[in-house]
Each structure stands twice: as structure tokens, then as C-alpha cells.
Amino acid sequence: MTTKLRTVAPAAASLATVLLAISPSLAASWQTRVNYGGNTGMDLYVPDKVDASPGVVVSLHYCSGNAGNAHGWFQSLADKYGFVIIAPQAGGNCFDATPARSGEREAITKMVQYVITQHHADATRVFAAGASSGACMTNALIAAYPDVFAGGSVLAGVPAGAWTGGNAYGWTTPAGRSAAEWGDLVRKVNPGFTGARPRVQLWHGTADTTLNYEPNFPAEVAQWTNVLGVSQSDSTTSSFRGSQDTWNRISYKNAAGTLVLETNVAQNAPHDLSGRGLWDDVVRFFGLDMDPPPPGEGAGGGDGTGGSAASGGGGSATSSASGAGGGAGVGGGSATGSTSSGATTGGAAEGAVGATGGSTNSAGGSTAAGDDDPTTTGSDSTSSDGGCNLASGGQQPRGALVGLLVAGLGAMVRRRRRSAA
Incomplete structure (x- = not known):
């Protein structure tokens, strides 16, 4: 024996x-419905090997989604680099992306303060990122709370001030509005603010028929170049191959040489960008892959000339003289729309839904899981958020x-x- x-x-x-x-790896897990003192739902992820004073990423889900849909976007990167993730839950079908210092936006700043207090997070390294409705909310947050956020990454959104739906879906982006007028919509939210504005990273696909590439992306670029005080003369162009798309990038630096705005466009990519291998490049832009951040880059990241190669987020980049870039986003619901009276109008499906692997929408749809498919129309807004509820990857639980x-x-x-x- x-x-x-x-x-x-x-x-x-x-x-x-x-x-x-x-x-x-078993110790770190998501905390759900964290009691931080507010009513908007909060999920929280603190990795096992968290930095002594970690950065914070607010990960914002799409319409018809929930906080859980935004859990996986940054989790492996948080494990690798030691930052904390907050995943808020929208109070309705979508986040209320109205730029204002109140409501869900104020609640999210309370979540940030909770993490700063409870986990000794670095208040100078707080960032927001989201797809679709979450992208619109990112624009709203960095417009309303430049005193809280050091930067934001917007994956297929609308300019701050263009969201009209509250917690439902709706946007209005007048084609004739000037860059100064778009910039004023940001400045009037917090008129007393005189500090450095958050750094901004924009992504969009030319085949996006949900939050349409035209006029939304050009309006976003006009808005943030105006707010940040940069122009084409301050820019360089580059391109890199992501996991599924080739992205044309324009990087803008201010007079101090700090990268303050980065625009990314991929030709023929539709709305849903959440599954296109971009999150590692978002972390690169935020500078959370380095500690401390590189000199001269403010709160975040690299020089903007190329994408991160990890997780399919990008490859080598080639730089050239200042110029415009083309590009595209990915996935997403279908939409039909027209332009009248200087405003974009139309309707669209709210994102294909399926169980695992999802379905493909008839007009440049997305692979998705768990979304609704409501279709609404309105005279001044494209009324679909092409939510792209990514299915589980089928990984065996530990x-x-x-x-x-x-x-x-x-x-x-x-x-x-x-x-x-």
C-alpha cells in the first residue's frame, strides 16, 4: 500500500x-454593484498586481448592453499594467451622453473618487473609453469634467453636445455648425475651467451607418481641434495595420510638443469597434502601459505614430507630412438616413443580437450577443446605436x-x- x-x-x-x-489569477475578480454612494450602477476590477498608485479607466458599454459587456475590454491589460477598471451601468437603454455636470456623468465622477480614496488611485491618471453609446458618453465626460479626466478614447461616437436621446437613442449633428460653435458646446459646460484639457483619441469607420461617419467624425475632429487649439499645421500622419483594419492616423501636438489629439479612420469598417483589437492601443495612448508616463506627454502615452502590436491592436507605423487620413470602424447595426435642413436624419437598427457568435445585420451589421433590435426614426437624429454585444469567447472558467x-x-x-x- x-x-x-x-x-x-x-x-x-x-x-x-x-x-x-x-x-x-483566481484572486482578482469583478466586484459588482459596488456601494460608492451613488445610484448609477458600478462594477469594479482591481487586479492582483495593482500599482501602488494605479491609473483608472472608466469602461463604458454600448446601447442595449450593460456593465458586464465592458468588463473584458481592458481586463487583461489591467492585469498586465496594474490599473483599475470602473464599468458603470447606464440608467436606461443607453448612457445619457448630454454634456453636463450632473446625472450619470456626476455619478461616474463619484465612482472615480471612491477608487481614488479606497485604492489610492492616481487622480492625474483617470481616463474614459467606450464604444458607441459609451463613446458618446466619453465625449460628454471629458467635456463636462476636464478637472477629473486626463483623457478619453471615443470608439464611434458623436460630438459632445450632439446626443439628444437622454437614456434612449438619439442624436442630432447639424452639418453647418462651425468648429468654434462645436468648441463652444464644450467650453460652456464648465465655463470656469482654465486648466489643461483632457487628451482625446477618436476612432471611426467610414462604413458606419449607425452613428454615421458623416457628419459625426468630421464634427468631432472640428470640435476637439478647436477646444485643444491645434490645427493641421500641428499634425503628422501615419498608418498601421490593426487586427482587422488598416487605420489612417493623424496625431496633433500642442505648442509644448505634447500629443493632445489623435484621430483614427479605417475605410469600409462599420460601426462596432469593440471587437477590433483596439483596446491595447487605447492603453498606449493613455500611457498606462508605462510608469511613469513618457516625458512631455502629459498624462498619457506614446507619440501617436503607430499602434500597439499586442492583441492585434496595431503594427508598425509609417509617418509622413501633415495631411488627412482615411479610415473605418467596425461592426454595428444598420441605418438608413438622409440629410435635410443642415441636420442628419434617419433611422437604424439597434444592433444585431445573438447568443454566442451573434448575427450579422443586413447593412454592415455586427457580430453580437444579447442586444435588442429596436428601430426608431426621428427628424433630427439617426436613431440607432448599432450596439455590438460581443459574445463570450468560450474560454473555460478557471x-x-x-x-x-x-x-x-x-x-x-x-x-x-x-x-x-
């Missing part, structure tokens, strides 16, 4: 080694893996005991 059991010992030792290797290993060891021991008997 003793001899037979000795043969089990190496297997047990091997299992112990595996369990020890897995166990550090807890299940441990259970299988333990069960296997138990079976081995039982077999040895029976043979000994």
Missing part, C-alpha cells in the same frame, strides 16, 4: 504546482479547470486504493 501510494505522490505534486500557478484537476486526482487515488486492496 505504501509503495502504491508513493506512485500517486508525483501526480499530486504536479497538481499542486499547477494549482499554485493558477491561484494568483474554477472549472481547478475542479477538473482535483476530480482527476481523486479518481487516481481511488484507483490506486482499489488495486492495493
Whole structure:
């Protein structure tokens, strides 16, 4: 019996080694419905190896989604770089992306303050990023709270001040509004602010028929170049190959040489950008992949000449003289629209939905899971947010893996005991 059991010992030792290797990653998990003192729902992720004074990313979901849909976008990057993630829950079908220092936007700043207090986060490294409705909310947050956010990344949104739907879907982007007028919509939200504005990263696809590329992306660029005080003369162009698209990038630096605005366009990519391998490049722009941030880049990241190669987020980049870039986004619901009286009008489907793997929308749709598919129309807004509810990747839960290993060891021991008997 003793001899037979000795043969089990190496297997047990091997299992112990595996369990020890897995166990550090088991500790970090999402905390849901965190009580931070506000009514808007808050989920929180603090990695095992968190920085002593970590950065914070507010990860904002799309229409018809929920906080859980935004969990996976930055989680592996938070594990790698030690920052904290906040995933808010919209109070309705969409976030209320009205630029104002109140409502859901104010609640999100309270979430940030909670993390700063409870987890000693760095108040100078707080960022927002989102897709679709979350992209619109990102524009609203960095417009309303430049004193809280160091930067934002907008994956297929509308300019700050163009969202008209509240917690429902709706936007109005007048084609004739000037850059100064778009900039004024940002400045009037917090007229007393005199500090440095958040850095901005914009992404859009030319085939986006949900939050249409035209006129939204040109209006976003006009807005933020005006607010940040930069122009084509301050820019350089580059291109890089992402996991699925080639992105044309224009990088704008201010008089101090700081990268303050980055615009990214990919030809023929539709609305949903959440699954296009861009999140690592977002982290690069924020500078959260470096500690401390590089000199002269303010709160965040690289020089804007290329994408991050990790997780398919980009490859090598080539720079050239100042010029405009073309480009595209990805995935998303279909939309039909027209332009009248200087405003974009139309309607669209709110994003294809499916279980695992999702369905493809008839007009440049997205692979999705769990979205609704309402269609609304309005005279002054495209009324669909092409939500792109990405399905689960089907990865085996770590807890299940441990259970299988333990069960296997138990079976081995039982077999040895029976043979000994």
C-alpha cells in the first residue's frame, strides 16, 4: 500500500504546482454593484498586481448592453499594467451622453473618487473609453469634467453636445455648425475651467451607418481641434495595420510638443469597434502601459505614430507630412438616413443580437450577443446605436479547470486504493 501510494505522490505534486500557478489569477475578480454612494450602477476590477498608485479607466458599454459587456475590454491589460477598471451601468437603454455636470456623468465622477480614496488611485491618471453609446458618453465626460479626466478614447461616437436621446437613442449633428460653435458646446459646460484639457483619441469607420461617419467624425475632429487649439499645421500622419483594419492616423501636438489629439479612420469598417483589437492601443495612448508616463506627454502615452502590436491592436507605423487620413470602424447595426435642413436624419437598427457568435445585420451589421433590435426614426437624429454585444469567447472558467484537476486526482487515488486492496 505504501509503495502504491508513493506512485500517486508525483501526480499530486504536479497538481499542486499547477494549482499554485493558477491561484494568483483566481484572486482578482469583478466586484459588482459596488456601494460608492451613488445610484448609477458600478462594477469594479482591481487586479492582483495593482500599482501602488494605479491609473483608472472608466469602461463604458454600448446601447442595449450593460456593465458586464465592458468588463473584458481592458481586463487583461489591467492585469498586465496594474490599473483599475470602473464599468458603470447606464440608467436606461443607453448612457445619457448630454454634456453636463450632473446625472450619470456626476455619478461616474463619484465612482472615480471612491477608487481614488479606497485604492489610492492616481487622480492625474483617470481616463474614459467606450464604444458607441459609451463613446458618446466619453465625449460628454471629458467635456463636462476636464478637472477629473486626463483623457478619453471615443470608439464611434458623436460630438459632445450632439446626443439628444437622454437614456434612449438619439442624436442630432447639424452639418453647418462651425468648429468654434462645436468648441463652444464644450467650453460652456464648465465655463470656469482654465486648466489643461483632457487628451482625446477618436476612432471611426467610414462604413458606419449607425452613428454615421458623416457628419459625426468630421464634427468631432472640428470640435476637439478647436477646444485643444491645434490645427493641421500641428499634425503628422501615419498608418498601421490593426487586427482587422488598416487605420489612417493623424496625431496633433500642442505648442509644448505634447500629443493632445489623435484621430483614427479605417475605410469600409462599420460601426462596432469593440471587437477590433483596439483596446491595447487605447492603453498606449493613455500611457498606462508605462510608469511613469513618457516625458512631455502629459498624462498619457506614446507619440501617436503607430499602434500597439499586442492583441492585434496595431503594427508598425509609417509617418509622413501633415495631411488627412482615411479610415473605418467596425461592426454595428444598420441605418438608413438622409440629410435635410443642415441636420442628419434617419433611422437604424439597434444592433444585431445573438447568443454566442451573434448575427450579422443586413447593412454592415455586427457580430453580437444579447442586444435588442429596436428601430426608431426621428427628424433630427439617426436613431440607432448599432450596439455590438460581443459574445463570450468560450474560454473555460478557471474554477472549472481547478475542479477538473482535483476530480482527476481523486479518481487516481481511488484507483490506486482499489488495486492495493
